[in-house]
Amino acid sequence: MRHINNPPNPYHKYSAEFLGEPPPTKLEIFEETATRKIITKNNSPDVGFDFSVNCYRGCIHACTYCFARPYHEFLGYGAGTDFETKIVVKTNAPELLREELKRARRTIDSLNFSFTTDPYLPLEASYELTRNCLKVCREFKIPVGIVTKSPLVVRDIDVLRDADVTVYFSIPFLTVEQSKPFEPFAPTPEARFRAMKILAENKISVGIAVAPIIPAYNDAQIPALLEKAKNHGATKAFMSLLRLPTESLRAYFTERLAERLPTKIDKILNALKRERDGKLNSSDFGNRMTGKTEQWQLAVKLFNLHYRRLGFEQEKSEPVKITEQKQTPIQRSLFDFS
Numbered sequence: 001m002r003h004i005n006n007p008p009n010p011y012h013k014y015s016a017e018f019l020g021e022p023p024p025t026k027l028e029i030f031e032e033t034a035t036r037k038i039i040t041k042n043n044s045p046d047v048g049f050d051f052s053v054n055c056y057r058g059c060i061h062a063c064t065y066c067f068a069r070p071y072h073e074f075l076g077y078g079a080g081t082d083f084e085t086k087i088v089v090k091t092n093a094p095e096l097l098r099e100e101l102k103r104a105r106r107t108i109d110s111l112n113f114s115f116t117t118d119p120y121l122p123l124e125a126s127y128e129l130t131r132n133c134l135k136v137c138r139e140f141k142i143p144v145g146i147v148t149k150s151p152l153v154v155r156d157i158d159v160l161r162d163a164d165v166t167v168y169f170s171i172p173f174l175t176v177e178q179s180k181p182f183e184p185f186a187p188t189p190e191a192r193f194r195a196m197k198i199l200a201e202n203k204i205s206v207g208i209a210v211a212p213i214i215p216a217y218n219d220a221q222i223p224a225l226l227e228k229a230k231n232h233g234a235t236k237a238f239m240s241l242l243r244l245p246t247e248s249l250r251a252y253f254t255e256r257l258a259e260r261l262p263t264k265i266d267k268i269l270n271a272l273k274r275e276r277d278g279k280l281n282s283s284d285f286g287n288r289m290t291g292k293t294e295q296w297q298l299a300v301k302l303f304n305l306h307y308r309r310l311g312f313e314q315e316k317s318e319p320v321k322i323t324e325q326k327q328t329p330i331q332r333s334l335f336d337f338s
């Protein structure tokens with residue numbers, strides 16, 4: 001059972017604190033008929049895509065490092081358990097998408113599914129909003145990038161097969177034991193690898209997002225993750241460093257780390273600070289998702305070495321626009337997260 005635990009919302013004048021044990025949380029679904037745009041334009045120069053679609057807000061997978069948590073504060077909720085349990089469902093997303101693409105198809109080179117949520121969170125099994133949006137993309141012949149942690153994506157093989165799409169599985173850890181403290185309600189790494197294989201067997205382009213790299217925790221796993229992904233049919237890969245852009249996210253991440261990995265917290269936070277000039281975050285474009293130390297450069301070298309050794313596809317064959325990093329032609333930042 002989870003208990004309410006939200007860092008104060010920076011947009012609220014007041015915040016409440018429970019004295020003693022806070023009450024348990026419960027899942028709440030808020031259906032919304034979106035009236036605004038469903039396609040979001042990204043203006044950050046170091047994020048590797050321009051347009052994204054999110055049919056949901058909030059994410060039940062509850063990754064402690066999720067950079068999308070602070071977006072929940074714009075809705076008046078908290079970045080902690082609110083993000084995991086108050087899920088907004090944009091029930092008219094496919095219709096909105098069709099209308100927008102009718103007007104703007106020529107200005108949109110590709111669409112990415114994922115940014116403020118996982119497009120295949122469990123609710124998608126019944127709402128089918130991502131599925132129907134993908135059908136719209138197929139209709140408009142628009143290239144699509146998907147980042148997910150969920151095997152539910154396999155359900156949509158029939159749609160994906162005929163589309164110009166790459167599905168990236170976000171798999172930063174090899175085992176459940178390593179994943180659980182950071183991704184408590186996400187499908188197991190093994191389940192993600194299995195789904196990757198099924199898509200690849202169905203001739204759907206798949207990749208691995210080795211992201212986030214949590215210094216002093218999973219950086220040594222880069223070769224094994226790439227190798228396993230390759231053996232499960234992946235032809236693309238990218239990685240990025242852990243990014244904790246807001247105070248609320250840093251507070252939540254640190255608190256969960258203290259709770260779940262008390263013997264490792266100092267090592268992890270100190271290693272992260274070394275990458276960020278003594279802070280837990282860097283907000284400079286171009287540096288936000290990369291590190292500064294030799295340790296990070298080693299991680300990059302490791303990634304590039306095994307990327308080439310295993311024969312992953314080179315930059316020019318990427319269907320989704322990828323931001324090049326100065327220090328390496330191969331390391332990718334499709335998303336600044338997740």
Ligand code: SF4
Nearest residue numbers: 059063066117118338
């Ligand atoms: S990182 Fe992805 S899967 Fe995890 S909580 Fe965030 S949106 Fe969901």
